[in-house]
Amino acid sequence: MTLVLGLESSCDDSAVALVTGDRQILAQAVVGQNSAHQPFGGVVPEIAARAHVAVLPGLIRQVLDEARVRIAAVDAVAATAGPGLIGGVMVALLAGKGLALSAGKPLVAVNHLEGHALSPRLADPGLEFPYLLLLASGGHCQLLEVRGVDDYRRLATTIDDAAGEAFDKAAKLLGLPYPGGPAIEALAREGDPAAVPLPRPLLGSREPHFSFAGLKSAVQRAVASGAHRPADIASSFQQAVIDCLVDRTARALAASDAPTLVVAGGVAANQAIRGALAGLAEREGRAFSVPPGWLCTDNAAMIAWAGAERLAAGRTDPLDTPPRARWPL
Numbered sequence: 142m143t144l145v146l147g148l149e150s151s152c153d154d155s156a157v158a159l160v161t162g163d164r165q166i167l168a169q170a171v172v173g174q175n176s177a178h179q180p181f182g183g184v185v186p187e188i189a190a191r192a193h194v195a196v197l198p199g200l201i202r203q204v205l206d207e208a209r210v211r212i213a214a215v216d217a218v219a220a221t222a223g224p225g226l227i228g229g230v231m232v233a234l235l236a237g238k239g240l241a242l243s244a245g246k247p248l249v250a251v252n253h254l255e256g257h258a259l260s261p262r263l264a265d266p267g268l269e270f271p272y273l274l275l276l277a278s279g280g281h282c283q284l285l286e287v288r289g290v291d292d293y294r295r296l297a298t299t300i301d302d303a304a305g306e307a308f309d310k311a312a313k314l315l316g317l318p319y320p321g322g323p324a325i326e327a328l329a330r331e332g333d334p335a336a337v338p339l340p341r342p343l344l345g346s347r348e349p350h351f352s353f354a355g356l357k358s359a360v361q362r363a364v365a366s367g368a369h370r371p372a373d374i375a376s377s378f379q380q381a382v383i384d385c386l387v388d389r390t391a392r393a394l395a396a397s398d399a400p401t402l403v404v405a406g407g408v409a410a411n412q413a414i415r416g417a418l419a420g421l422a423e424r425e426g427r428a429f430s431v432p433p434g435w436l437c438t439d440n441a442a443m444i445a446w447a448g449a450e451r452l453a454a455g456r457t458d459p460l461d462t463p464p465r466a467r468w469p470l
C-alpha cells in the first residue's frame with residue numbers, strides 16, 4: 142500500500158503525518174504556536190517561520206519512529222508549497238525537498254487548500270466526487286465544486302475577510318485569546334444569539350460571495366457601546382456568521398447538482414456551524430460530510446492524504462518547485 146509522508150508549516154502549526162493510500166494514519170504530530178503569537182493577537186510571520194525551523198525536523202523524526210517507518214519505505218514526500226506565510230511555507234517545502242532528494246523519492250507539492258478540500262475523503266471512505274465544499278478557514282472562505290483531484294470549480298469567495306479571520310477579529314475585540322474561533326464558540330454557549338442586532342452582509346444577495354468586514358465593524362460598535370454582555374455579543378456574532386454561511390451555501394447548492402455537501406477548514410470545527418450546515422443539507426436533500434474537528438484545523442494528515450491522491454493520479458513535482466504565498470485552487 143502506498144505510504145506518504147506529509148509536511149505542513151504554512152501558518153502557525155508545524156505538522157507531520159504518515160498516511161497510507163487506504164486511509165490509515167500511521168502516526169502524526171501537530172505543534173501549534175498559540176502562546177508565541179498570543180501577545181500580538183494574531184500570527185507574526187517571522188516568529189512563525191523561526192518556530193517551524195526549530196520544531197519540524199524533530200517532528201519528522203518522532204513520526205517516523207512512532208510508526209517504525211524508515212524514510213526509505215515511503216513512496217513519496219508531500220509538502221505544502223502554499224498558499225500561506227511565505228517564510229513558513231519555505232520550511233516544510235525545503236524539508237520535503239531535502240528528504241525527497243536524499244531518499245530518492247518523488248516530491249508532491251501540495252496546495253494547502255487542496256489539503257483541506259480533500260481531507261473529508263480521508264475521514265469518509267464513501268465520499269465520492271463531485272461534492273460541494275464550503276472551505277472556511279483563517280485565510281479563506283470559498284464554495285467549491287470538487288470534481289476530482291486538481292479539478293475544482295470555484296463558485297464563491299470572500300470579498301473581504303475570511304470566516305475564521307472574522308472569528309479572530311471579533312475575539313480580539315472581546316479580549317479573547319487567539320485563535321478566536323474556539324474561544325468565541327465556548328463563550329457563545331453562555332449567551333443569547335438574538336440579544337445583539339448584528340448585520341448579515343450579502344444575505345439573500347444574488348451575487349454568490351461572502352463578506353464579513355461589516356459584521357466585524359458592528360461587533361466593534363457593540364463592544365464599544367458597553368450595552369451588552371460579552372457572551373451575548375459572542376453568541377450573536379456566531380449566529381450572524383452561521384446565517385451568512387448557510388445562506389451563501391444554500392445559494393451555491395441551488396446552482397450545483399453535487400449530491401453531497403461537505404464542510405472543511407478550521408471554522409468547520411465549530412459545532413454550531415456543523416449543525417447548521419447539516420440541517421441545510423437535509424432540507425436540500427443532499428448527503429452531508431464533515432471531517433472530525435482535528436482534521437478541520439491545520440494538520441499534516443490532510444497534506445499526506447492529498448499527496449497520496451495526487452500520487453495515485455500520477456502528479457509529482459520537480460525539486461525546483463517554488464513556494465507560493467498566493468496560490469488559488
Ligand code: KG4
Pocket residue numbers: 152277278279280281304305306308309320321322323326406407408409410411412437438439
Ligand atoms: O484551517 P485553519 O486551522 O488554518 C488556516 O488554514 O487558516 O483555520 C484556522 C481558523 C482560525 O481563524 C480559527 O479561529 C478558526 O479557524 N477556527 C474556528 C474554530 N476553530 C478554529 N472558528 C470557529 N469555531 C471554531 N471552533
Ligand code: ZN
Pocket residue numbers: 253257278279406407438439
Ligand atoms: Zn488551513
